[in-house]
Amino acid sequence: MDRGCKGVTAGGAETVTEMRRRGIPAMVFEGSQADPRDFDLAQVQDAMDSFLESLGLTRIAS
Amino acid sequence: MSAPSMSAIEKLRQAVQDRHRYAREWKARTGGKVVGYLCSYVPEEIISAAGMLPVRVFGSREPQDVTEPHIASYYCPYCRDCLAQALLGRYDYLDGLVIGHSCFHILQTFNSWRRHVPLSFDYHLFVPQHVRSPRAKPCLTEVLVDFQAALQEWSGQAVTDGALDGAIAACNHNRRLLHQLYQTRKDPSPPITGAQAMEVVLASQVMDKGENSQLREQVLSELPGTDGAGEMVRLMVVGSENNDVELLRLTESLGARVVVDDHCTGSRYFWNEVIPGPNRLEAIAARYIDRVPCPQKDLVEKERLPHILKLAQGFGVQGAILIQEKFCDPHGFDMPQIQALLKANGIPSLLLEVDITTPAGQFRTRLEAFLEMLQTGTA
Numbered sequence: 001m002d003r004g005c006k007g008v009t010a011g012g013a014e015t016v017t018e019m020r021r022r023g024i025p026a027m028v029f030e031g032s033q034a035d036p037r038d039f040d041l042a043q044v045q046d047a048m049d050s051f052l053e054s055l056g057l058t059r060i061a062s
Numbered sequence: 063m064s065a066p067s068m069s070a071i072e073k074l075r076q077a078v079q080d081r082h083r084y085a086r087e088w089k090a091r092t093g094g095k096v097v098g099y100l101c102s103y104v105p106e107e108i109i110s111a112a113g114m115l116p117v118r119v120f121g122s123r124e125p126q127d128v129t130e131p132h133i134a135s136y137y138c139p140y141c142r143d144c145l146a147q148a149l150l151g152r153y154d155y156l157d158g159l160v161i162g163h164s165c166f167h168i169l170q171t172f173n174s175w176r177r178h179v180p181l182s183f184d185y186h187l188f189v190p191q192h193v194r195s196p197r198a199k200p201c202l203t204e205v206l207v208d209f210q211a212a213l214q215e216w217s218g219q220a221v222t223d224g225a226l227d228g229a230i231a232a233c234n235h236n237r238r239l240l241h242q243l244y245q246t247r248k249d250p251s252p253p254i255t256g257a258q259a260m261e262v263v264l265a266s267q268v269m270d271k272g273e274n275s276q277l278r279e280q281v282l283s284e285l286p287g288t289d290g291a292g293e294m295v296r297l298m299v300v301g302s303e304n305n306d307v308e309l310l311r312l313t314e315s316l317g318a319r320v321v322v323d324d325h326c327t328g329s330r331y332f333w334n335e336v337i338p339g340p341n342r343l344e345a346i347a348a349r350y351i352d353r354v355p356c357p358q359k360d361l362v363e364k365e366r367l368p369h370i371l372k373l374a375q376g377f378g379v380q381g382a383i384l385i386q387e388k389f390c391d392p393h394g395f396d397m398p399q400i401q402a403l404l405k406a407n408g409i410p411s412l413l414l415e416v417d418i419t420t421p422a423g424q425f426r427t428r429l430e431a432f433l434e435m436l437q438t439g440t441a
Binding site: 003007010014030 | 130131132133134136137166167169170173174177389391
């Protein structure tokens with residue numbers, strides 16, 4: 001979800017909600033194409049690891 | 063002398079506070095349909111002419127936790143608040159929902175609403191974004207032809223020219239009454255507070271126009287000549303969709319009087335009339351295209367800025383409070399220019415970034431400091 005371009009993310013939350021409703025795992029991370037400082041790589045990687053773990057997967061490379 | 067205690071104003075306030083009950087009672091009394099609308103670009107005239115009650119959707123300004131799966135947290139709190147009201151069932155009496163195409167934040171409210179809340183009618187009414195384009199009026203006229211047809215098909219009843227004439231007259235009369243009320247606020251001692259004025263305008267957006275106008279006439283006849291507010295600091299408020307009466311009450315409790323506003327829930331809602339013509343829909347389209355524009359539709363000409371200055375000067379304001387709804391980009395783009403324009407004309411301003419869930423009390427210190435600076439001439 002791009003905080004730097006809200007228009008791009010219109011409908012994004014609904015898309016994720018609908019995917020989950022249909023049983024398709026989905027995770028969301030936020031950033032900003034307008035401001036690289038508005039992106040926490042470590043936090044996103046942690047969230048990604050947790051998401052993969054929930055799917056029984058493991059990240060093999062950083 | 064204290065601010066007037068007027069039964070008509072109390073009734074209008076009651077209608078705003080109990081707007082859901084009002085709409086339910088109207089529906090039970092008339093058997094008509096109630097149509098909610100998002101954005102003041104929705105032509106109430108056509109909905110009224112179809113025998114329906116148009117009601118503007120407002121938020122409740124209460125914390126909520128139901129919109130996260132539907133709208134990003136960095137969309138404006140107002141659009142999330144409006145959707146929350148739908149998801150919580152507070153608008154369960156609505157038969158239909160209409161949006162006038164404006165910003166995509168409120169459009170997301172509309173899309174999520176119709177996706178998750180049962181409605182027998184929903185309509186996305188396209189409104190040109192560049193309203194000063196010579197093609198805007200013909201475009202909107204054609205859109206209104208389709209809208210009228212959709213309402214007719216839904217209700218099974220014709221929207222006649224006679225009904226449109228009646229609705230146009232009722233809306234115009236209502237607008238004139240609001241103008242008369244606003245004119246009284248030019249008085250050195252305005253007979254009505256800014257909070258009361260806001261409630262009066264909000265009431266117009268949730269009530270039957272005829273009933274509302276009757277009360278409005280009563281308000282005008284009951285206004286006293288003065289309430290001793292002459293020594294108070296005269297303020298203007300500027301911003302987006304705003305029904306934050308509490309913030310105005312707080313501001314006015316600190317020794318100020320809000321005498322005019324530029325909100326689409328305030329003066330911009332009623333500022334211009336429909337000029338009747340043989341083609342009713344063309345006349346209505348012209349009204350909505352010619353109105354003081356929303357910043358979302360004023361990206362090129364920036365017509366709203368001189369309008370704000372004209373209001374500020376015409377109502378003799380000493381300072382302005384610029385209310386920036388968090389994450390509202392169209393208004394955010396304009397705020398620095400508005401601040402600079404007002405400053406260049408000797409009108410200091412205070413910019414407040416608000417979130418619907420922010421208690422007004424948090425702004426007390428900043429408001430007090432701003433008013434003190436205005437009173438001492440150090441702003």
